[in-house]
Amino acid sequence: MTTPDPSREPEPTKPAGTATTPYKDRVYRSPAGVVGGVLVLAIVAWLGIDAVVVGEGRTPWLALATMLFLMPVVFAYTLRPAVFVNDDRLRIRNPLRLIVLPWGQVASLRSGFSNEVVDDSGTTYQLWALPVSVRARSRAARQDARAARAAARAGQGGSGRARAGAAVPGGVVGAADLGTDAAVAGGPRRAETDQAMDELRELHERRQGEPGTQGEVTVRWAYEIIAPAVAGAVLLGVLWGLG
Known part of the structure; x- marks a missing residue:
């Protein structure tokens, strides 16, 4: 890793208009x-x-x-x-x-x-x-699979809890929905070397020209x-x- x-x-x-x-x-x-x-x-x-x-x-x-x-x-x-x-x-x-x-x-x-x-x-x-670590990639894939299953289970009961939360003053959203949204927003997990390569590719795309x-x-x-x-x-x- x-x-x-x-x-x-x-x-x-630096601010716009000056050299970076x-x-x-x-x-x-x-x-x-x-x-x-x-x-x-x-x-x-x-x-x-x-x-x-x-x-x-x-x-x-x-x-x-x-x-x-x-x-x-x-x-x-x-x-x-x-x-x-x-x-x-x-x-x-x-x-x-x-x-x-x-x-x-x-x-x-x-x-x-x-x-x-x-x-x-x-x-x-x-x-x-x-x-490259095949073990790290496999571990990240397993963590993704567990997170997806947890998000799916939370989503199945999320509508009822969301309605219960909506009854609270201020329109609070159900905790299950928040957990599902956080899991989705986090994106797929990646092995550390794969994350490093993603960073290098992003910088290359921005700077090559x-x-x-x-x-x-x-x-x-x-x-x-x-x-x-x-x-x-x-x-x-x-x-x-x-x-």
Whole structure:
């Protein structure tokens, strides 16, 4: 499940006739990924440091090489992924790449087995920070079904209660009708990542034609992650090869 960072809220716009203040970046992450990454990194660090301190022979070197390889990889796939959004662009921080797409270059945002963005050239980029959860979708569908059944039961007896409420001075509406109206007004429930994708699609529709949202798509490899992981893998291979 993924939730937007509550500390990143859009700033209010200025009154009509003045320039508007652009949105600050809103950040979407996977809380489960962050928690899991912190736990795995803590375990790797604990075991590795213990092996370095008390190990003998090649063990400390093997432990160092393993930590050098594993920790950047775990960080890349758990703590690093994030999606940054503002009025002008969509910035996707995936495990090994950073992709910046101006809204004018975004062709579509689609959801299937994964959440993806497609640019005007047809290139597809996966949103690692917004993983699709079949379980969350099923849970939202079950909650919708229960709400619909409750609203239907309330509606069956609502007319009598509404008439009883109408007899009260001021024309009070029956509680059942209020509950039914609230259920209808609330709309269907959505999984959190699906809600995030809906927000991105809405912002894309509003902003894709604006002058400030044009530009080129840029992609940068995360060499700060790749370099230590490769160094750790090479060192680990050399140590194992030496026997």
